[in-house]
Amino acid sequence: xxxxxxxxxxxxxxxxxxxxxxxxxxxxxxxxxxxxxxxxxxxxxxxxxxxxxxxxxxxxxxxxxxxxxxxxxxxxxxxxxxxxxxxxxxxxxxxxxxxxxxxxxxxxxxxxxxxxxxxxxxxxxxxxxxxxxxxxxxxxxxxxxxxxxxxxxxxxxxxxxxxxxxxxxxxxxxxxxxxxxxxxxxxxxxxxxxxxxxxxxxxxxxxxxxxxxxxxxxxxxxxxxxxxxxxxxxxxxxxxxxxxxxxxxxxxxxxxxxxxxxxxxxxxxxxxxxxxxxxxxxxxxxxxxxxxxxxxxxxxxxxxxxxxxxxxxxxxx
Amino acid sequence: xxxxxxxxxxxxxxxxxxxxxxxxxxxxxxxxxxxxxxxxxxxxxxxxxxxxxxxxxxxxxxxxxxxxxxxxxxxxxxxxxxxxxxxxxxxxxxxxxxxxxxxxxxxxxxxxxxxxxxxxxxxxxxxxxxxxxxxxxxxxxxxxxxxxxxxxxxxxxxxxxxxxxxxxxxxxxxxxxxxxxxxxxxxxxxxxxxxxxxxxxxxxxxxxxxxxxxxxxxxxxxxxxxxxxxxxxxxxxxxxxxxxxxxxxxxxxxxxxxxxxxxxxxxxxxxxxxxxxxxxxxxxxxxxxxxxxxxxxxxxxxxxxxxxxxxxxxxxxxxxxxxxxxxxxxxxxxxxxxxxxxxxxxxxxxxxxxxxxxxxxxxxxxxxxxxxxxxxxxxxxxxxxxxxxxxxxxxxxxxxxxxxx
Amino acid sequence: xxxxxxxxxxxxxxxxxxxxxxxxxxxxxxxxxxxxxxxxxxxxxxxxxxxxxxxxxxxxxxxxxxxxxxxxxxxxxxxxxxxxxxxxxxxxxxxxxxxxxxxxxxxxxxxxxxxxxxxxxxxxxxxxxxxxxx
Numbered sequence: 001x002x003x004x005x006x007x008x009x010x011x012x013x014x015x016x017x018x019x020x021x022x023x024x025x026x027x028x029x030x031x032x033x034x035x036x037x038x039x040x041x042x043x044x045x046x047x048x049x050x051x052x053x054x055x056x057x058x059x060x061x062x063x064x065x066x067x068x069x070x071x072x073x074x075x076x077x078x079x080x081x082x083x084x085x086x087x088x089x090x091x092x093x094x095x096x097x098x099x100x101x102x103x104x105x106x107x108x109x110x111x112x113x114x115x116x117x118x119x120x121x122x123x124x125x126x127x128x129x130x131x132x133x134x135x136x137x138x139x140x141x142x143x144x145x146x147x148x149x150x151x152x153x154x155x156x157x158x159x160x161x162x163x164x165x166x167x168x169x170x171x172x173x174x175x176x177x178x179x180x181x182x183x184x185x186x187x188x189x190x191x192x193x194x195x196x197x198x199x200x201x202x203x204x205x206x207x208x209x210x211x212x213x214x215x216x217x218x219x220x221x222x223x224x225x226x227x228x229x230x231x232x233x234x235x236x237x238x239x240x241x242x243x244x245x246x247x248x249x250x251x252x253x254x255x256x257x258x259x260x261x262x263x264x265x266x267x268x269x270x271x272x273x274x275x276x277x278x279x280x281x282x283x284x285x286x287x288x289x290x291x292x293x294x295x296x297x298x299x300x301x302x303x304x305x306x307x308x309x310x311x312x313x314x315x316x317x
Numbered sequence: 318x319x320x321x322x323x324x325x326x327x328x329x330x331x332x333x334x335x336x337x338x339x340x341x342x343x344x345x346x347x348x349x350x351x352x353x354x355x356x357x358x359x360x361x362x363x364x365x366x367x368x369x370x371x372x373x374x375x376x377x378x379x380x381x382x383x384x385x386x387x388x389x390x391x392x393x394x395x396x397x398x399x400x401x402x403x404x405x406x407x408x409x410x411x412x413x414x415x416x417x418x419x420x421x422x423x424x425x426x427x428x429x430x431x432x433x434x435x436x437x438x439x440x441x442x443x444x445x446x447x448x449x450x451x452x453x454x455x456x457x458x459x460x461x462x463x464x465x466x467x468x469x470x471x472x473x474x475x476x477x478x479x480x481x482x483x484x485x486x487x488x489x490x491x492x493x494x495x496x497x498x499x500x501x502x503x504x505x506x507x508x509x510x511x512x513x514x515x516x517x518x519x520x521x522x523x524x525x526x527x528x529x530x531x532x533x534x535x536x537x538x539x540x541x542x543x544x545x546x547x548x549x550x551x552x553x554x555x556x557x558x559x560x561x562x563x564x565x566x567x568x569x570x571x572x573x574x575x576x577x578x579x580x581x582x583x584x585x586x587x588x589x590x591x592x593x594x595x596x597x598x599x600x601x602x603x604x605x606x607x608x609x610x611x612x613x614x615x616x617x618x619x620x621x622x623x624x625x626x627x628x629x630x631x632x633x634x635x636x637x638x639x640x641x642x643x644x645x646x647x648x649x650x651x652x653x654x655x656x657x658x659x660x661x662x663x664x665x666x667x668x669x670x671x672x673x674x675x676x677x678x679x680x681x682x683x684x685x686x687x688x689x690x691x692x693x694x695x696x697x698x699x700x701x702x703x704x705x706x707x708x709x710x711x712x713x714x715x716x717x718x719x720x721x722x
Numbered sequence: 723x724x725x726x727x728x729x730x731x732x733x734x735x736x737x738x739x740x741x742x743x744x745x746x747x748x749x750x751x752x753x754x755x756x757x758x759x760x761x762x763x764x765x766x767x768x769x770x771x772x773x774x775x776x777x778x779x780x781x782x783x784x785x786x787x788x789x790x791x792x793x794x795x796x797x798x799x800x801x802x803x804x805x806x807x808x809x810x811x812x813x814x815x816x817x818x819x820x821x822x823x824x825x826x827x828x829x830x831x832x833x834x835x836x837x838x839x840x841x842x843x844x845x846x847x848x849x850x851x852x853x854x855x856x
Contacts, residue, residue, distance in 0.1 A: 011782040011807030012797045019790040019816030020758030025766060026820030030789025043526035047391060054533075060540050061729045062758040063531035063742040066751075068523035070394050071533030072417050076387035079379060083349055083391025083399075086375040088524055090346040091397055093373055098396065098525040122387065125380030198783035198826045227820075235821030238787050422739035483739075521741050528748040531756075534740045543733040544740050550733075 001213035002040050004205045007198075013038040021064040022056040026234025028224040028241065029053050029138050031196035032204065033109065036136055036220075037067060039208035042103040044068065045084050049077035049114030052145040053138060075118040077108040078126035078135055085131045105212050106133035111224075112153035113143045116179050127186045127217040134211045134218045137179065140226040148229035152177040155249075156301075157294045158282045160229070165285040170294050175301065183219040184255040190218040192254035192264075195245055196225075197238030203252055203264050210254075223250045231281020243276040248306040249298075253313075261312045270306065273299045319344070319373040321507050322366075330502040332495035335463040336402065336428040336488070337362035339470035341371055342510035343426075346397035346517070349377040349388035353407040354440045355492040356430035360402060374398075382407035386414035386425075393423035394532045396522020398474065400425065404492060405432035408446040412453065418485045419454030420548060421532055422520075424477035425485040427455075428470060431593070432492040433679040441680020442492030444593065444645040447621065448653055454548055456486040456555055457621040459592045463500045466490045468572055469619075471505070474514045475562045482555045483520060484548075489621070493680060494594040505570065513569055552623050559620060574619060577628040581607065582614030587695045588633060590616045590658050591642035595676065595683050599642075602688035606696075613692050624657050630665035633658070638670040638699040640691050642712075644677045651709060670698040676712035687712045723760035759816070763790070767819030769836040772846040773812055777833035782807055784823035784834060792817040 004010055016037045023030050029052055037044060044067040048054045054071045057064040072080045085106045091097050110119050115137040123135060142160050143149040150163040155176045159165045163172040184191045190211050194204040204222065211218035225240040227233065232240055244250035245265060252265040274295060277283040286294050322341065330338070337359050340348065352360045366372045375392075379385045385401050393399040403411060408429060418425050434445040447457060458473060460466040466488065473486040490496055505513065521530045536544055556576060563574040580600050582588060589599055596617050606613045616632055618625055633639060641659075643652025650656070655673035662668060674691055677683045694706045707720035737756075746754040753759050785793040785807065794811040819836070827834045831853060837846040 007782040007786060008780060008800075008806035009804070011785045011795055012805055015791045017791060018753075018757060018759040019792055019813065020761035020763060021790070022763070023789060025789075025818035026822050027789050030791070031787055031822075034789075034791060035786065045395065045523050045526065055535055057758070058531050058534040058742070060534040060536040060740055061726065061737070061742065061756050062761050063534065063744060063756055064758040065531050066529060066744045066753075066757070068526055068529045069531045069533075070391060070523060072387050072390050073413055076384060076414065079384035079387035080391035082377060082379070082384075083347060083388030083393075084395040084523060085391075086347045086349065086377045086388065087392040087395035087397045087399075090373075090375040091524065094346070096397075098519075098522055099527055102526060104524065104526055121380060122384045125384055129377065129379070196787070198781075198787045201783075201786045233821075235825040237789075237820070237822055238826050420739065421741065521738070521743075529744040531742040531744065532739075534742055536740055539730065540736065540740075543736050546733045547736065 002209045004039065004202060004209055007201060010038065010205060016044070016066040018064045018066060020062065022059060023052060024228050024234070026227045026237045028196045028237050032136070032138055032222045032224060035196070035201065035204050036107065036208045039205045040105055040212045042105045043099070045104055045106050047071070047077045047081040047084065047108045049110035049119050050074035051111035051114050053109055053111065055145060074114050076122050077110045077114060077119055079122040081106050081108040081133050082126040082129065082131040085133055108133060108135045110135070110137055111145070112137060112139045112141060113151045116153045116177050117151050124186065127183065127188060130216055132215055134220065137221045138224040139221055140224040142229060144226045144229045153179070157286050157298060159285060170285065170291045180221045184258050187258040188219055189216045189257055190214045190254065192220050193250065193252055194220055194222045195241040195250065195252065196222065197241050199238070199242050200245065200252065200265065207254060229282065232279055236279065240279055243271070243279060247271045247273050247276040248302050249273060249276050251306060251309055253309060259317060261309065263309055263313050273302055320370045322371050324504050324506060326503060328502050328504055329499050330463050331497050331499045332463045332466040332490040333358035333430065333497065334362060335467035335502050336470050336490070337366070338504060339467050340400050341366050342505070342507050343398060343400065343471065343474050343514050344374065344511055345400045346374045347377065347392035347399050348374065348401060349379050349385050349392060350401045351379050351382045351385045351407060353382065353404050355432055355496045356402045356404040356428065359428055382410040383414060386411040386418065389425045390414060390418050390421065390423055393418070393425050394421060395524045396519045398517040400427065402428040402430065404430045405434055405446050409434060409449060412449060415450055415453035415455060417533070420544070422483040423485060424483055426470065426473045426477055427485065427487045429487045429489045430492050430496040431489050439679035442494050443678045443680065447489050448645045450487065451622065451653065454484065454552060455622065456484055456552065458486060458488045459617065459619055459621060460488055460490045460495065461594055461596050462495055463498070464502045466495060467502050467504060468566065468570070468574065471510055471514060472562050472566055472574070476555065476559055478517060479558045480518060480520065482551060482558050484551055484555060491594040509569070513566065556623055556625070576618070576620045576625045577632055578617045578619050579632055580615040582616060582632060584612060585614030585636060586612040587638045587692070587699050588614050588616055588636045589640050589642060589688070589691065589695070590654050592617050592621065592654070593644060595642065595644065598683060598685055599688045601685040602692060605685065605689055606692045611692060611696050626661040626664060629658060629661045630667055633662065633669065634667055636669050638695045640672045640674055640695045642674045642676055642691070646678055647675060670704050672698065672704065672706055673709040674712050675709065681713055683712055724755045729755065762815045763818050764815055767817065767839050769819050769821070770814065770817065770839050771812060771819065771821065771823050771834050772837050772843055773809065774833045774847060774850055777829050777831055778809055779829055780806065780808055781828060782809065783826040783828060785809060787822050787826045789820065789822065790816045790818055
């Protein structure tokens with residue numbers, strides 16, 4: 001496992017994910033991906049589901065990847081990487097490895113659309129089969145590559161183009177699917193949540209390093225604030241991510257062996273959800289008097305879930 | 318190292334077992350598959366070979382056919398020999414990824430045990446799935462019996478992996494009629510079969526992580542057309558490699574395969590064009606018809622894709638009347654074989670009286686008597702020097718006669 | 723490096739299977755012309771971040787938060803002989819001007835600030851706020 005150390009040391013890591021990609025200015029995907037690929041010294045084979053990351057980093061004739069990389073479709077990043085991992089095992093057994101002196105790690109990236117929704121079956125399958133890979137969900141809470149449609153990760157009250165606010169609508173009606181817990185329920189040896197940016201950089205890098213050095217299927221759900229569709233200024237990406245953590249809208253925790261939960265960051269004082277919601281255009285309609293009940297509901301749910309996490313951690317079961 | 322399988326010079330295998338042994342002998346590095354009738358036994362047999370120590374590759378039992386083909390793509394891009402098997406609905410679920418596999422030029426071999434497509438649900442043989450994958454950029458080879466299923470599958474690896482081709486290949490056999498019908502098969506010994514196919518030669522493998530490659534880039538209007546055109550070119554030009562591989566296989570086994578198979582066509586005046594197990598039934602019908610003095614022959618494209626236009630036209634150049642028999646619901650057009658053959662003739666400045674017959678959908682029995690009937694109708698057209706029968710008819714369909722003109 | 727226009731070629735010269743090699747010389751890690759490192763996104767910017775080395779404390783917050791891998795890093799040894807990163811500049815070919823680096827910069831007077839795209843670097847540094855005027 002790579003020793004992450006301090007940021008001054010970590011910043012000496014040569015980038016294996018190059019700039020010149022076409023992600024929006026301030027896109028959190030770039031931050032998360034850089035940290036994940038820098039969190040190991042092993043060689044990497046990566047698969048990526050169709051989505052923002054894929055379309056922006058492999059626009060022919062350019063690639064942003066200094067590691068082996070594969071994109072097949074929207075719903076099969078996990079299946080694709082499971083095939084590559086199986087080939088690695090087969091060739092190792094048959095003494096036909098391409099680089100015998102190098103360990104290879106397998107990573108799949110998918111957005112929440114490719115992970116929570118259309119790719120969920122292949123992720124669940126690859127996880128159940130026990131392939132040795134890390135799946136990182138870049139969770140921007142909607143189909144942002146195609147102009148911001150809802151997904152099963154879109155939080156209640158959020159405006160998207162397919163759950164729009166309107167005269168009689170407060171936006172998304174359903175609560176965000178709890179994918180991290182669903183992945184833990186698969187019995188994965190390691191599951192975690194993470195956010196990008198300088199405040200929690202070590203939390204993310206360590207989780208990635210840990211996941212990459214764990215044998216078997218591991219999963220990181222990384223919140224990826226979307227400047228374009230969440231409607232905030234590009235320079236605020238890290239602040240928004242931090243607020244998601246400080247309000248406990250997106251708590252940072254990890255689960256080992258499917259059950260052992262550790263909260264990896266506890267806000268000194270939990271901020272009210274308005275602090276997070278009010279910074280994003282997708283929630284602006286919730287601040288109208290007739291929708292104030294939605295914010296109350298969100299707060300209630302956040303409180304309940306935060307309580308649940310703490311109790312689960314304490315119980316240690 | 319995998320155990321050597323003790324094989325007799327003659328085995329009694331059904332098409333599924335024949336294909337399973339071909340996969341085993343090819344020492345496939347990764348098989349990723351999902352069971353579906355009637356190809357399930359291939360997956361089961363392979364699992365049993367693995368359980369008994371005859372396989373040292375990876376066998377990935379995925380959760381759907383979509384993931385099966387996706388894992389095959391991942392494995393093939395990683396850099397090794399890859400195979401799978403499927404049928405019908407499973408094939409339909411794979412279709413998206415079939416295009417990805419061929420576009421990335423990955424030499425995956427897939428045995429397709431042909432089966433009808435729902436609805437209504439049907440588990441029996443027709444060519445609905447084969448026709449569905451027609452434009453997916455794969456080479457499609459046809460096997461008419463278990464021996465051919467075995468032979469063609471071995472050849473498929475050699476064709477697919479050739480550096481001049483690098484395209485995925487399906488080997489097709491009729492559901493149940495071939496897949497579940499045991500016949501005598503003369504297999505090669507393990508070492509001879511593997512030697513014939515040869516070691517896997519890699520090209521841009523992802524697992525060569527020192528030299529990273531990006532697979533599956535996005536190309537828009539500036540580049541996409543050029544890629545599709547070069548892919549088509551590779552498919553069109555795979556014919557010479559297919560010929561080479563068939564010739565090498567003949568040298569090894571004495572069994573001769575051609576991109577266009579014929580039966581008693583040399584002196585024929587009329588011909589039937591069809592693929593699959595019914596081709597053998599049609600041989601019986603041809604013999605009977607010839608006893609009655611009808612000079613009829615048969616033609617089958619062994620390679621449904623690349624379709625052998627010029628060879629088909631050449632072989633049919635003296636034929637006056639042709640019936641193309643399609644085992645797939647044509648749904649608003651003539652059957653694919655009718656269209657391809659008509660096009661092949663016209664493109665070569667030839668003409669014949671063309672008719673189309675739809676037969677055997679969902680495993681409906683097609684007997685030598687049924688085909689003899691078709692031969693007689695076709696002969697009528699020849700005698701009349703014009704089409705006097707229906708343009709499109711249905712063989713062994715219950716109820717009042719159904720036809721289109 | 724070739725621009726996309728220059729790389730536009732005919733069907734008989736394109737990359738096999740659209741597969742792109744990251745390196746021209748993998749041994750020496752020499753990036754290929756297909757590497758997006760050689761693609762310029764500078765024209766996306768309206769404002770650009772300017773880096774003031776004088777004020778920088780090398781916390782590397784900007785480096786870790788940059789989505790575009792723009793920060794130029796030099797590996798140096800600290801007083802205890804441990805290697806650490808020193809920020810030495812910005813790759814303006816790759817910077818899209820999002821401003822995240824400025825936002826996360828923690829120095830009392832920021833060592834990164836946004837300026838209109840056509841401001842000269844020297845001019846920007848001259849305009850830098852001082853303690854009394856930040």
